[in-house]
Amino acid sequence: MKKSILRYGAYGAITICVLFIFSWYVLGTLSLPVQEVLGYVSIVVSLSFVFFGIRHFRDKENAGKVSFKQALAIGLMITLITAFVFGLLDVFYTEVLNPGFMDQYYAEIAENMKGTLPPDELRVKLAELESQKAQFSNPLLSFAFMAMTVFLVGFIITLISSLILQRK
Numbered sequence: 001m002k003k004s005i006l007r008y009g010a011y012g013a014i015t016i017c018v019l020f021i022f023s024w025y026v027l028g029t030l031s032l033p034v035q036e037v038l039g040y041v042s043i044v045v046s047l048s049f050v051f052f053g054i055r056h057f058r059d060k061e062n063a064g065k066v067s068f069k070q071a072l073a074i075g076l077m078i079t080l081i082t083a084f085v086f087g088l089l090d091v092f093y094t095e096v097l098n099p100g101f102m103d104q105y106y107a108e109i110a111e112n113m114k115g116t117l118p119p120d121e122l123r124v125k126l127a128e129l130e131s132q133k134a135q136f137s138n139p140l141l142s143f144a145f146m147a148m149t150v151f152l153v154g155f156i157i158t159l160i161s162s163l164i165l166q167r168k
Contacts, residue, residue: 055165
């Protein structure tokens with residue numbers, strides 16, 4: 001079981017890193033909303049290895065059987081590896097590779113709000129935005145948020161995969 005977890009966790013981690021770097025270099029000129037959608041697609045693609053890891057364990061290591069509980073444990077461990085690596089990658093990106101990212105990101109969001117909100121509501125939203133910017137400028141909080149985002153998506157994929165792949 002450990003072998004499947006480590007192998008497919010590594011596959012998920014490598015995939016999310018490659019897709020992240022690809023999107024940064026090749027697709028970096030796209031608008032932030034499009035980049036955000038592509039980011040979630042990258043997360044789902046990298047977490048597809050949860051399904052393959054559970055199936056590999058069931059078919060190759062456990063004689064065609066896996067309980068829901070085993071499948072859930074395997075999927076969550078694969079998800080944890082992928083989430084941890086992505087959290088580290090995000091911190092490395094925002095602290096080393098592109099330290100101005102947060103300022104650019106929040107400036108674009110603020111600019112989009114200016115054209116759509118009335119002045120009173122805009123002031124409130126901009127104050128909220130500044131608070132969020134301060135929080136996400138903390139590398140530990142940024143790591144936790146990004147890792148948790150990947151983990152939550154992975155949890156859903158793990159539940160679905162465990163239900164599909166369980167065999168007694």
